[in-house]
Amino acid sequence: MSSVENIQTMNAATPGRGLWHDAWLRLIRNRAAVSGAVILGFMALLVIVGPYLSPYAFDHIDWEHISTPPDLASGHVFGTDAVGRDLFVRTLYGGRLSLAVGLAATLVSLFIGVAYGATAGYLGGRTDSVMMRIVDILYAMPFMFFVILLMVFFGRSLVLIFVAIGAINWLDMARIVRGQTLSLKQKEFIESARACGVGSAGIIARHIVPNLLGVVIVYVTLTIPQVILVESFLSFLGLGVQEPYTSWGALVNEGAQGMESAPWSLMFPAVFLAATLFCLNFIGDGLRDALDPQDR
Amino acid sequence: MLAFAFKRFLGAWPTLLILATLAFVLVRAAPGGPFDVEKSLPPEIQANLDRQYHLDEPLAKQYGRFLAGLAQGDLGPSFQYKDYTVNELIATGFPVSLRLGALAMGVALLLGLSLGVIAALRQNTFTDYAVMATAMTGISIPNFVMAPLLILLFAVALNWLPAGGWEGGHWKHTLLPVIALSLPQVAYIARLTRGSMLEVLRSNFIRTARAKGVPERWVILRHALRPALLPVVSYLGPATAAIVTGSVVVEQIFGIPGLGRYFVQGALNRDYTLVMGVVVFYGALIVAFNLLVDLIYAWLDPRIRY
Amino acid sequence: MTAPLLNVDALSVHFATADGELCAVDGVSFAISKGETLGIVGESGSGKSQTVLALLGLLSANGRASGRAVFNGRDLLDLPIRDLNQVRGKEVSMIFQDPMTSLNPYLSIATQMTEVLALHQRLGRSAARAQALQMLAAVGIAAPERRIDQYPHEFSGGMRQRVMIAMALLCDPHLLIADEPTTALDVTVQAQTVGLMRELQTQRDTAIILITHDLGVVAGLCDRIAVMYAGRIVETGPVDAMFSDPQHPYTRGLLTSVPRLDEITGERLATIPGNPPAITQRPRGCAYRDRCAYAFAACAEHPPPLQTVINGRAKACHLEVLP
Numbered sequence: 025m026s027s028v029e030n031i032q033t034m035n036a037a038t039p040g041r042g043l044w045h046d047a048w049l050r051l052i053r054n055r056a057a058v059s060g061a062v063i064l065g066f067m068a069l070l071v072i073v074g075p076y077l078s079p080y081a082f083d084h085i086d087w088e089h090i091s092t093p094p095d096l097a098s099g100h101v102f103g104t105d106a107v108g109r110d111l112f113v114r115t116l117y118g119g120r121l122s123l124a125v126g127l128a129a130t131l132v133s134l135f136i137g138v139a140y141g142a143t144a145g146y147l148g149g150r151t152d153s154v155m156m157r158i159v160d161i162l163y164a165m166p167f168m169f170f171v172i173l174l175m176v177f178f179g180r181s182l183v184l185i186f187v188a189i190g191a192i193n194w195l196d197m198a199r200i201v202r203g204q205t206l207s208l209k210q211k212e213f214i215e216s217a218r219a220c221g222v223g224s225a226g227i228i229a230r231h232i233v234p235n236l237l238g239v240v241i242v243y244v245t246l247t248i249p250q251v252i253l254v255e256s257f258l259s260f261l262g263l264g265v266q267e268p269y270t271s272w273g274a275l276v277n278e279g280a281q282g283m284e285s286a287p288w289s290l291m292f293p294a295v296f297l298a299a300t301l302f303c304l305n306f307i308g309d310g311l312r313d314a315l316d317p318q319d320r
Numbered sequence: 321m322l323a324f325a326f327k328r329f330l331g332a333w334p335t336l337l338i339l340a341t342l343a344f345v346l347v348r349a350a351p352g353g354p355f356d357v358e359k360s361l362p363p364e365i366q367a368n369l370d371r372q373y374h375l376d377e378p379l380a381k382q383y384g385r386f387l388a389g390l391a392q393g394d395l396g397p398s399f400q401y402k403d404y405t406v407n408e409l410i411a412t413g414f415p416v417s418l419r420l421g422a423l424a425m426g427v428a429l430l431l432g433l434s435l436g437v438i439a440a441l442r443q444n445t446f447t448d449y450a451v452m453a454t455a456m457t458g459i460s461i462p463n464f465v466m467a468p469l470l471i472l473l474f475a476v477a478l479n480w481l482p483a484g485g486w487e488g489g490h491w492k493h494t495l496l497p498v499i500a501l502s503l504p505q506v507a508y509i510a511r512l513t514r515g516s517m518l519e520v521l522r523s524n525f526i527r528t529a530r531a532k533g534v535p536e537r538w539v540i541l542r543h544a545l546r547p548a549l550l551p552v553v554s555y556l557g558p559a560t561a562a563i564v565t566g567s568v569v570v571e572q573i574f575g576i577p578g579l580g581r582y583f584v585q586g587a588l589n590r591d592y593t594l595v596m597g598v599v600v601f602y603g604a605l606i607v608a609f610n611l612l613v614d615l616i617y618a619w620l621d622p623r624i625r626y
Numbered sequence: 627m628t629a630p631l632l633n634v635d636a637l638s639v640h641f642a643t644a645d646g647e648l649c650a651v652d653g654v655s656f657a658i659s660k661g662e663t664l665g666i667v668g669e670s671g672s673g674k675s676q677t678v679l680a681l682l683g684l685l686s687a688n689g690r691a692s693g694r695a696v697f698n699g700r701d702l703l704d705l706p707i708r709d710l711n712q713v714r715g716k717e718v719s720m721i722f723q724d725p726m727t728s729l730n731p732y733l734s735i736a737t738q739m740t741e742v743l744a745l746h747q748r749l750g751r752s753a754a755r756a757q758a759l760q761m762l763a764a765v766g767i768a769a770p771e772r773r774i775d776q777y778p779h780e781f782s783g784g785m786r787q788r789v790m791i792a793m794a795l796l797c798d799p800h801l802l803i804a805d806e807p808t809t810a811l812d813v814t815v816q817a818q819t820v821g822l823m824r825e826l827q828t829q830r831d832t833a834i835i836l837i838t839h840d841l842g843v844v845a846g847l848c849d850r851i852a853v854m855y856a857g858r859i860v861e862t863g864p865v866d867a868m869f870s871d872p873q874h875p876y877t878r879g880l881l882t883s884v885p886r887l888d889e890i891t892g893e894r895l896a897t898i899p900g901n902p903p904a905i906t907q908r909p910r911g912c913a914y915r916d917r918c919a920y921a922f923a924a925c926a927e928h929p930p931p932l933q934t935v936i937n938g939r940a941k942a943c944h945l946e947v948l949p
Binding site for chain 1: 596
């Protein structure tokens, strides 16, 4: 009872903060999302710190232990791969890359999508319909194939992976942001800003973008796993990062090839990849429920 | 409705043109020609090859030739499989991919829709939680991880099913690939259906139907199902794209001689015409499917038709 | 006087929420006879809509109703769903506030109307269609033969509400429950809708429960009113007596806050200070206490029960006589 009263008095005093506070309370009450966040945090920490704890470098070849199962005595806690490299270190290095690509490419798509969507939605009219028609057309393209083409023709580079993946995912973001902007535009506080002589760019930056924050946060958390998936997909096909560097997709690919004799080389990267995606999806779901409670 | 269909049909063509152009530009912008990989050829042979494949013509003319070929449904010769045209390669690979993809899509729709509806009708019960947990698993385990795991379990450990191959599409060879390919889509569709069903069941017109004394079964079937299906129908376009993309890896893992496998081989061998042909072909397929989806949507939602 | 058509006794509605159980309707009792019109008046959140939704078992999934609601000798709150479905739409019909969303946008008007007749009167397709056409004409829809095959989005708000009324009256119900039927409509359309309902009522002798916060609609249509505040009925009685001599301070506050064209005084329009208490923070005593000019010690102690003042009138107030 007292917590309810607190929220309500808070709502009355500062509507903006109260809303976020409310959402926060709902989020931390969501066990799946909280455990997802905790596990993800732990994995991120492991991926960053873990490689320093192992005596092996990610490209070090241990000629005495080629394709050995997990073994504490030799220090290869996840075993070694077919050429004798330590899988523990490689899995964590792969994780660094997968997570980094996930974050970076999501930021790229976030930036393009928000800018494009907010502009289209805010300007409206003919500009809007032309801009959204372009999105519709791009939407119908088999992008994964274009990305593969790009990788084939221009060689495999990390930058290209970031750009290519970021360039695919901005479409959804643009659509969502545009829809939100359109409905926000009709709200009174935008009117009053305009009446006070704030220019279009100012209104977009100061009023529309902050109000889009909720939707965008949810969408970002749901985009990161998608991006990680795309990167792993490319790496799995051998079109992602190149040896001796690695990512979870590449490790799963290597593991799958030798899985009959060395199933651990498939299991460890597969578990890490799936666990990360699980956590991110749970967090995304939790955030959406928290920010949009009628959806439950 | 007919006028609407015609309008949509016309609207699909610019998309196709942009698709073809994009593919053409990408291929031509690529550094190096298709024959650079091999040891440098004597200039006269190089010139011969270039002439044979019209690589010596100005770009505009090549583009015109490419479009003219496309208009007649001709995707040109393959650079790597010297004796085959791209059309022939697609004709061999596509039926296999189509069978796999159609089965996966069928499973995804059937299972996804029923699980989603059941979960929505039993919201917050054990059934609901079980379905949603399964769906979360389906979304979080990508098909290129699921496929090796399935092989490891059912082929290597239990020895129930073969680890790969196609054998003309015998069910033993299709089962695992279809599971791997459809599972993520089952999960997406189940989540989507559940969400939209719950939203529809909260709407005012459902309350009206109940107030009229319509039995709950009919409330669901006649009043709620159609609007609840609309988001799923919109998702069919992206779902097709996802299944087509997924089939590339799944065919690779299970050693299935489908179009996706040709594509990956073509990509690794820099077989420009083959890769471009497959992209244009799949692109056209997706565009056509989106058109179909638009029409289904309009048929389901009377407000769109006019 | 014969037994009332519907007798509601100590009806309460509770909702289970994440913040605990909330009480939306708290022991409401009223009765309505054949052919009578009862207006239930109150601000939004006073529980008036939940009261009638509970009668037909239409509460949302987390809602629970208790008490009794005897209709034609049967307790509606205790009826198995199969039997309740025989009452819904046939003996008791309902019209909702928002005609824009209350009709199914994916089904034609014909489908939505004939469905009722097929269910309750086992009519065949053509017979049902003929009756639906007749009813559409009766509620004043021009060219019903053409309109019946259209979809709701092709109708204006007022026309949709007419369709809703036609649909509700198809089976000649004993009781029509109208939940703010005019709120979402333009003023001129409101007047037409009220006129239509009055006309149909005199023809068919249907009892009506009218939920509204519009006192003008009440004056035009009702025989008796019940004023609700914070989940309880605070005053009830014949409409004329209530309007001329309100006994509860809240009723008086409501009446004086309505602008009147016949008494232009140049004074500021009276308002009731403050807001109704939130459903989560209803006080222990009288819920109106904080806004009431006459509140005294007893009002904080316990909520006043609804007590008969003179014949046909009752109020829930600790004051004997309103000063």
